[in-house]
Amino acid sequence: MYDIVIVGAGTAGLSAAIYAERAGKKALVLEAAAYGGQIINTPDIENYPGIAHISGFDFATGLYNQAKDLGAEIKFEKVLGIETDGNEKIVKTSGGEYRCKAVILATGAKNRPLGLDNEKELVGKGVSYCATCDGMFFRNQPVAVNGGGNTAVEDAEFLANFCSKVYIIHRRDAFRADEKEVERLKAKENVEFILNATVTKLNADDKGLKSIEVTDKNTKEVRTLEVNGLFVAIGQSPDNTAFANVTKLDSKGYIEAGEDLKTGTDGIFTAGDCRTKTVRQLTTAASDGAVAALAACAYIDAL
Incomplete structure (x- = not known):
């Protein structure tokens, strides 16, 4: 039983894990492929506040290690769907299923x-x-x-x-x-x-x-x-069809959510490039992760 299951180990997902663990919650991050998301393909990041230059791989690795060092558990399994059971959520994956109190969807987008x-x-x-x-x-x-x-x-x-x-x-x-x-x-x-x-x-x-x-x-x-x-390089598209039963998707498949990052289903939040938003940048992904994690923690504390 986890407090929060985070789907996706990109910038938004790993930032959410860091904030969840620092808030005293037990977090599990599930990732279908490799950690870091698309930022690992960037040779030089020069627009992240406070860091003049860093490679995308080094940035992502720093996030990954920070989340793990704080206690987050990270497993490489593809999430197939989510079901609700009262106040609990059941996250089904290629390797089994996990119960939790809250879910953060940070699946990103693909080319x-x-x-x-x-x-x-x-x-x-x-x-x-x-x-x-x-x-x-x-x-x-x-x-x-x-x-x-x-x-x-x-x-x-x-x-x-x-x-x-x-x-x-x-x-x-x-x-x-x-x-x-x-x-x-x-x-x-x-x-x-x-x-x-x-x-x-x-x-x-x-x-x-x-x-x-x-x-x-x-x-x-x-x-x-x-x-x-x-x-x-004609843009990106999300892959959120597996979560259509617990979230509302727009015409392009992005999860509909405002700046509070609530999906409309109690206990399910979203963060990063997979959601409806105007600006999709490294800084906004990290910000989303923090906001979603703190919102999930507040939701759990109110149960």
């Missing part, structure tokens, strides 16, 4: 695919969703980045440092990314902007990606780009 034929088969063979993870495989080779947000622009700038050519493809005529980042990318001589266009086809042989076809949204003209790598 959104383009949805093209053979895209899944080409992951690891030219298609990637993480430039910092796979970019170095394409040194001195032409690549493309698809997306218009900060991640896409940052990926293109990173790749331009060692790839021979970088195309950045965006379906609109203006970027959602910070203007400062866009201007910095425009200064790169080996970067070409392709706007009002979408990637419509992936061409490959048995060795991997060879080229992509890009279609202009206005003229319908199709252009073939000879690239060995395509980095997809």
Whole structure:
């Protein structure tokens, strides 16, 4: 019997575990894959208050060790669903089930695919969703980045440092990314902007990606780009369908919750990128974790 079960070992989930343990509650963190979430793919964090520079892996490892040292239990099991039993919650996983008084859902979000034929088969063979993870495989080779947000622009700038050519493809005529980042990318001589266009086809042989076809949204003209790598950065999507019986999801699958992080089911809270929110940053994930943990503790104390 645990006080709080936290689903997800990203920044929000591990922050929640730290605050829960410091409040004297017994916390269990359940994670389907690896701890840290998507931040582990970031080579240099420079926007977290009080820390000028740190790698995403080091940041996540620090959180993980801090939570464990405080007494949090962390198990690597996939959560399959949640049921309520009076004031108790039953969290069912691939390894069994756990009873607790409160649950914090901090499942994060995953990269959104383009949805093209053979895209899944080409992951690891030219298609990637993480430039910092796979970019170095394409040194001195032409690549493309698809997306218009900060991640896409940052990926293109990173790749331009060692790839021979970088195309950045965006379906609109203006970027959602910070203007400062866009201007910095425009200064790169080996970067070409392709706007009002979408990637419509992936061409490959048995060795991997060879080229992509890009279609202009206005003229319908199709252009073939000879690239060995395509980095997809078109946003993220949550995976909360297993919790639809105990939470309300919006049209995109995010858990509906306000700044109090309550889901609408007593004793079930949420935190981080998996919930409806405007800003999804490292600082807001950590903040959510703290708020959700303290709210869960208050709920337990009132039982």
